[in-house]
Amino acid sequence: MPPRLTPPDWLVRTLRPQKAPVPWAAVARAAIAMAAPLAIGLAAGQPAYGALASMGALSGVIGDTADAYRMRIFNIAVPQLFGAIGVTVGSLVHGHGWLAVAAVTAVALASGMISTIGAVASVSGLLLLLNCVVGAGLPMPGDWWLAPLLMTSGGALVLLLALLAWPLRGGVPERAAVAAAYRGVAHLLDAAGQDPLTYAETRAAVTQSLNQSYDLVLARRARAHGRNPELVRLVSQLNAVIPIVEAAPAAHQCGVPLPSQVPDAVRVLADAIASGRPAELTPLTLPEPDGAASRAVDHAVRHAAEVAARTGDSDFTNVDDRLGRPAALRVRARRGVRNVLLSSASWRYGLRLALCIGIAQALVSIVSVPRSYWVALTITFVMKPDFGSVFSRAVLRALGTAVGLVVAAAVLAEVPLGWWDVPVMMLLAPLIPALTPRGYAFQTAAITPVILLLSDILNHQGTALLWPRLLDSLMGCGIALVAGYLLWPESWHTRIGDRLADAVADTATYVECAFGPTEDPAGRARMRRRLYRDLSVIRAEFQRALTEPPPTGRRAAAWWPLVVAVERIVDATTAARVRVRHGSPAPTPPEVSHVTSQLRELAQGLRDSVVLEEVRADFSGAGSQEGVLEHVRQEVAAARAIGIRGGPTAATPTAS
Numbered sequence: 178m179p180p181r182l183t184p185p186d187w188l189v190r191t192l193r194p195q196k197a198p199v200p201w202a203a204v205a206r207a208a209i210a211m212a213a214p215l216a217i218g219l220a221a222g223q224p225a226y227g228a229l230a231s232m233g234a235l236s237g238v239i240g241d242t243a244d245a246y247r248m249r250i251f252n253i254a255v256p257q258l259f260g261a262i263g264v265t266v267g268s269l270v271h272g273h274g275w276l277a278v279a280a281v282t283a284v285a286l287a288s289g290m291i292s293t294i295g296a297v298a299s300v301s302g303l304l305l306l307l308n309c310v311v312g313a314g315l316p317m318p319g320d321w322w323l324a325p326l327l328m329t330s331g332g333a334l335v336l337l338l339a340l341l342a343w344p345l346r347g348g349v350p351e352r353a354a355v356a357a358a359y360r361g362v363a364h365l366l367d368a369a370g371q372d373p374l375t376y377a378e379t380r381a382a383v384t385q386s387l388n389q390s391y392d393l394v395l396a397r398r399a400r401a402h403g404r405n406p407e408l409v410r411l412v413s414q415l416n417a418v419i420p421i422v423e424a425a426p427a428a429h430q431c432g433v434p435l436p437s438q439v440p441d442a443v444r445v446l447a448d449a450i451a452s453g454r455p456a457e458l459t460p461l462t463l464p465e466p467d468g469a470a471s472r473a474v475d476h477a478v479r480h481a482a483e484v485a486a487r488t489g490d491s492d493f494t495n496v497d498d499r500l501g502r503p504a505a506l507r508v509r510a511r512r513g514v515r516n517v518l519l520s521s522a523s524w525r526y527g528l529r530l531a532l533c534i535g536i537a538q539a540l541v542s543i544v545s546v547p548r549s550y551w552v553a554l555t556i557t558f559v560m561k562p563d564f565g566s567v568f569s570r571a572v573l574r575a576l577g578t579a580v581g582l583v584v585a586a587a588v589l590a591e592v593p594l595g596w597w598d599v600p601v602m603m604l605l606a607p608l609i610p611a612l613t614p615r616g617y618a619f620q621t622a623a624i625t626p627v628i629l630l631l632s633d634i635l636n637h638q639g640t641a642l643l644w645p646r647l648l649d650s651l652m653g654c655g656i657a658l659v660a661g662y663l664l665w666p667e668s669w670h671t672r673i674g675d676r677l678a679d680a681v682a683d684t685a686t687y688v689e690c691a692f693g694p695t696e697d698p699a700g701r702a703r704m705r706r707r708l709y710r711d712l713s714v715i716r717a718e719f720q721r722a723l724t725e726p727p728p729t730g731r732r733a734a735a736w737w738p739l740v741v742a743v744e745r746i747v748d749a750t751t752a753a754r755v756r757v758r759h760g761s762p763a764p765t766p767p768e769v770s771h772v773t774s775q776l777r778e779l780a781q782g783l784r785d786s787v788v789l790e791e792v793r794a795d796f797s798g799a800g801s802q803e804g805v806l807e808h809v810r811q812e813v814a815a816a817r818a819i820g821i822r823g824g825p826t827a828a829t830p831t832a833s
Contacts, residue, residue, distance in 0.1 A: 188572070188726075190723055190724055191569045191572065191573060191616075191618075191724040192573070192576075192616070192618060193616075194615040194616055194619060195614060195615055195616055197614030197615065198614075199611050200610050200611070200614070203238075203241050203242075203610035204607040204610050204611050205607070206238070206241060206335060206338040206339060206610075207238045207241075207335075207606040207607050207609055207610050208602075208603045208604075208606050208607045209338060209603075210234040210237065210238060210331070210334045210335040210338055210606075211231045211234045211235060211238065211331075211602050211603075211606035211627070212231075212599050212600075212602040212603040212606065213334065214227045214228075214230035214231045214234060214330075214331055214334070215227045215228065215231055215598055215599050215602055215634070216596075216599045217230075218230065219595065219596055219598075219599070224594075224595075224598075224634050225318050225634065225635050226318065226319075226323075226327055227634070228631045228634040228635050229317075229318070229324055229327040229328055229331070229635075230327045230328065230330055230331035230334075231331055231602070231631055232311075232328055232331065232631055233257070233260070233327065233328030233329055233330065233331030233332045234331035234332060234334055234335050235331075235606075235609075235624070235627065235628075235631075236256065236257070236260055236304050236307070236308075236328075236331075236332055237253050237257065237331065237332035237333075237334070237335030237336060238335055238606065238609055238610060239300075239609070239613070239624075240252045240253050240256050240300050241253060241335055241339055241610065244350035244353070244354065244393065245350045245351055245354075245393050246339075246340055246342075246343040246346075246347060246350070248393070249336065249339045249340060250336065250340070251297050252296075252297060252300065253332060253335060253336040253339065254332075254333075254336055255297055255301055256297070256300045256301040256303070256304045256332075257304070257328075257329050257332035257333070257336075258301075258329075259291075259301040259302070259304050259305040260301075260304035260305065260307070260308040260325075260328060260329070260332070261308070261325040261326075261328065261329045262305060262325075263284065263304060263305040263306060263307065263308035263309035263312065264308035264309065264311060264312040264317070264324050264325045264328055265312070265321065265322075265324075265325050266280060266284060266309050266312065267280075267281065267284075267308060267309040267310060267311060267312020267313035267314075268312035268313070268317045268321055268324055268325075269312075269321060270313055271312060271313050271314070271315070271316060271317070272316075274542065275542065277313045277538070277542075278535065278538040278539055278542055280309075280313070281306075281309055281310060281313050281534060281538050281553065282531050282534055282535040282538060283531070284305060284306055284309045285306055285527075285530045285531040285533075285534035285535070285557075286527045286528065286530070286531035287302075287305070287527070288302040288303070288305045288306035288527075288530065288557075289302065289523075289526045289527035289528070289529065289530035289531065289560075290302075290517050290523045290524065290526070290527035291305070291517065292526070292561065293516075293517065293520065293522060293523045293526055294513045294516065294517060295513070298513070299561065303557065303558075303561060306530075306534070306557050307554060307557055308325075308328065310534075310550050310553040310554055310557065311550060311554070312324065313538075313550065314549060314550025314553075315550065315635070348407050348453070349453075350393070351393055351394055351407075351408075351411055352411065352450055352451055352453055353451055354386075354389060354390040354393045354394070355390050355394070355411050355414055355415055355450050356447040356448070356450045356451035357386055357390070357447075358383070358386045358387050358390045358415065358418060359414075359418055359443055359444070359446055359447035359450060359481075360443075360444060360447045361379075361382055361383040361386040361387075362383055362418055362421050362422055362425070362443055363440040363441070363443040363444045363447065364379050364382070364383075364440070365379050365380055365383050365422070365425050366421070366425060366428070366435050366439055366440040366443060366474070367379075367434075367435075367437075367440045368380075368429075369425050369428040369429040369434065369435055370428060370429055370431060370432050370433045370434040370435065371434055376429055377741060377744065377745075380425070380744070380748070381713065381716060381744075383422060384709045384710070384712070384713045385713055387415070387418075387422070387706070387709075388710055388713060390415055391415060391706075394408065394411050394412055394415060395412070410487070413484050413487075414450055414481075414484055414485055416484075417480055417481040417484040417485070418481055419702060419706075420473075420476070420477035420480060420481070421443065421474065421477040421478060421481060423473075423477070423705070423751050423754070423755055424470065424473035424474045424476075424477045424755050425474070426748040426749065426751050426752035426755070427469070427470040427473055427474075427751075427752035427755040427756055428470045428471065428473075428474050429748075429752070430470070430749070430752050430808055431468065431470050431471075435471070435474060436464045438462065438463055438464055439463060439464070439474060439475075439478060442461045442462075442463060442478055442482070443478060443481070445458070445459075445461070446458070446481055446482055446485045449485055449486075450485060455485055455486050455487065455488055458482070458485060458486045460482075461478070461479065461482050463475055463478065463479070469755075469756050469759040469760055469761060470752075470755070470756070470759075472759050473755045473756075473758070473759050476759075525665075529560065529660075529661050529665055530556075530557075530560050530661070532660050532661070533556045533560060533656050533657055533660045533661045534553050534556055534557070536656055536660055537552045537553045537556055537652075537653065537656055538553060540552070540652075540656075541553075546645075546648075546649065546652070549649065551645070551646060551649035551650065551653070552649045552652050552653045552656070553653065554653070555574060555649065555650045555652075555653025555654060555657070556653045556656055556657050556661070558570070558574060558621075559571050559574050559653065559654060559657040559661075560657055560661050566721055566722070566724050566725050567657060567658070567661055567662045568658065568662055568724075568725055568726060569617075569724040569725065570617055571654040571657050571658050571662075572654075573616070573617045573618035573621065574617070574618075574621055574650065574653075574654055575650060575651060575654050576618050576621075577617065577618040577619065577620070577621025577622040577625065578621055578622075578625050578646070578647060578650040579647065580618075580622040580625075581621060581622040581623070581624065581625025581626050581629075582625060582626075582629075582643050582646060582647055584605075584622070584625070584626040585625060585626035585629040585630070585642075585643060585646075586640060586643055588601060588605070588626055588629075588630060589629065589630070589633055589639050589640045589642065589643070590639070590640055594633070594634065594637065598630060598634060601630065602627070602630065605623075605626055605627050605630065606627060608623040609623045609624055609627065611623075625646070629642050629643070629646060673715060673718055673719055673722060673733055673736045673740070674736060674783055675783075675784065676711070676714070676715050676718065677715060677736065677739055677740060677743065677783060678780045678781075678783035678784045679711070679780070680708065680711050680712055680715060680743055681743055681776055681777075681779050681780035681783065681816075682776070682777060682780040683704075683707075683708050683711065684708065684743060684746055684747055684750070684776055685772075685773040685776035685777050685780070686704070686773075687701075687704050687705060687708055687747065687750060688750050688769060688772055688773050688776065688809070689769060689773055690704055691750055691751075691753070691754040692753075692754070692757070692763060692764050692769045692806075693769075694766075701754075705747075705751065708747055709747065712740070712743065712744055712747065715740055716740065719733060719734075719736065719737060719740060722734075738819050739783075739816065739819050742812065742815055742816035742819060743816060745812045745815070745816075746776070746809065746812045746813055746816060748812075749808040749809045749811075749812045750809055752808065753805045753806055753808065753809055756805050757805055761805045762804070762805065763805070764804055764805055764806045768804065768806050769806070772806060772809055772810060772813060775813050775817065776813060778817075779813075779816060779817050
């Protein structure tokens with residue numbers, strides 16, 4: 178293909194399908210939950226009622242992503258409540274002209290601010306606005322309360338199907354997550370002492386796995402702490418794997434691969450945890466350790482085995498719960514409300530979304546646009562802050578809609594209204610959970626024919642729906658790009674540099690905590706986990722920024738060497754702490770102070786200027802080159818040797 182016809186790299190990265198297993202259980206639930214209401218509505222002679230219930234089921238299918246059964250309640254039930262409020266408000270202002278415009282815009286402001294709290298709040302804000310737009314744009318059948326009742330019942334059906342296996346499989350998702358974390362740590366031990374790139378990627382995967390495991394387990398124990406032995410056991414097993422993660426960097430620094438028996442032993446522990454039968458765990462056979470790093474790994478693996486082999490509830494009553502547990506629900510709710518009302522980021526996003534929705538609603542009130550509510554629906558999906566780049570989502574939305582319309586055209590042209598809609602829905606609905614993990618364009622392509630099929634049941638317009646759907650989607654994408662992206666410079670400037678500066682400053686604090694005069698293992702463990710989690714977020718932000726068009730994507734890519742350098746500093750600090758714990762001389766306070774000052778200078782340089790020239794590290798007189806901090810100093814020097822060249826307009830970091 179000629180170079181001028183080759184698609185740009187950012188678009189290729191955006192369209193490339195992500196690798197993910199097919200969630201077969203969610204696929205089956207989607208087929209049943211979305212087809213059953215249609216069948217019931219047809220049998221009762223009210224197909225429109227069945228279509229509304231299926232719309233509610235659609236929102237439940239989109240939120241049906243949690244593995245743990247308790248989390249499914251939050252992920253599906255809470256957004257359904259907000260969705261019911263949204264459709265009620267929308268239906269009450271339907272046909273009221275500028276009052277409807279003002280009401281939907283106000284709901285958009287609230288939706289945007291709510292979305293900044295967290296994952297469940299984000300989906301709740303999405304459904305609040307989506308259903309409000311639908312209620313304001315479509316005449317709802319029956320009394321004002323009937324539409325929210327029908328849509329909520331559809332979501333409730335998805336939740337019921339999602340919880341059917343809870344009595345038989347309760348606790349299985351949590352055990353599987355903890356076992357997956359152990360298997361990830363086994364891969365990390367396999368990579369220790371070998372290719373640095375492979376080790377770095379494996380360590381990042383371990384961090385993500387630990388984040389997911391802790392989130393899954395800790396989310397359940399805010400009220401069950403101390404009363405549910407199974408949850409306490411899982412927390413203790415997660416805590417027990419942390420020393421292995423801390424010892425892995427020390428083993429990697431030695432440059433000698435660990436014996437295969439060591440990672441194999443961790444895999445044996447993972448299998449025992451996943452099965453829930455620790456009594457069947459046989460004593461581990463490990464080779465004699467050679468050196469401080471090997472001893473650290475050996476001690477950590479044996480400790481994890483001892484914790485995994487515990488069977489009695491009394492064995493977990495005094496577990497060292499280093500990472501703590503979540504605050505009470507009322508405390509977290511109060512914090513969330515305070516953050517929403519006082520956060521400038523919350524207000525900025527809320528105003529951006531309200532501006533876009535207000536423009537869309539005003540436009541379709543002035544200009545006659547068929548099926549006009551689809552304009553605002555498109556903006557709502559594209560403008561979600563935690564779903565990725567606004568620019569790339571607008572492009573993907575347009576492409577996904579075009580592909581979905583091709584499928585919808587065949588369905589609307591060839592499938593007659595009536596009972597044939599039920600088997601067609603059973604074929605189309607499963608594509609939503611199957612394709613959603615692949616990427617936003619794939620999700621849009623799967624949702625579009627489902628939405629059009631339900632709309633046809635309500636309006637009986639057939640293929641006449643296709644062109645308005647495409648036109649409204651393009652209009653919505655255009656409004657989102659202009660009013661929600663181009664007019665807000667913060668949305669098209671990557672924030673990796675600012676976040677990386679915060680991570681560097683936190684790394685300096687971690688170095689002080691690791692070698693400070695006060696021994697605080699719990700505080701050090703919390704700080705290390707928080708720092709690795711922040712670096713994981715920066716990695717995710719980096720991947721998201723790569724989907725932006727030039728020059729934003731190119732600038733973001735240039736930050737990658739600094740991201741890797743900071744991760745290596747944290748690893749080197751953890752390895753040094755492990756060596757001290759296993760007999761190496763501790764560094765002196767001046768040595769620690771020298772390293773932290775160099776890190777804070779780097780953090781300040783990242784904040785103050787996009788041009789970092791001559792920020793070389795100076796460790797003259799900083800202690801012996803054979804000291805425990807030598808690896809840390811080397812990594813700090815390497816990080817400071819990475820500069821940013823090109824001035825404020827280019828902001829492109831490059832290696833000096």
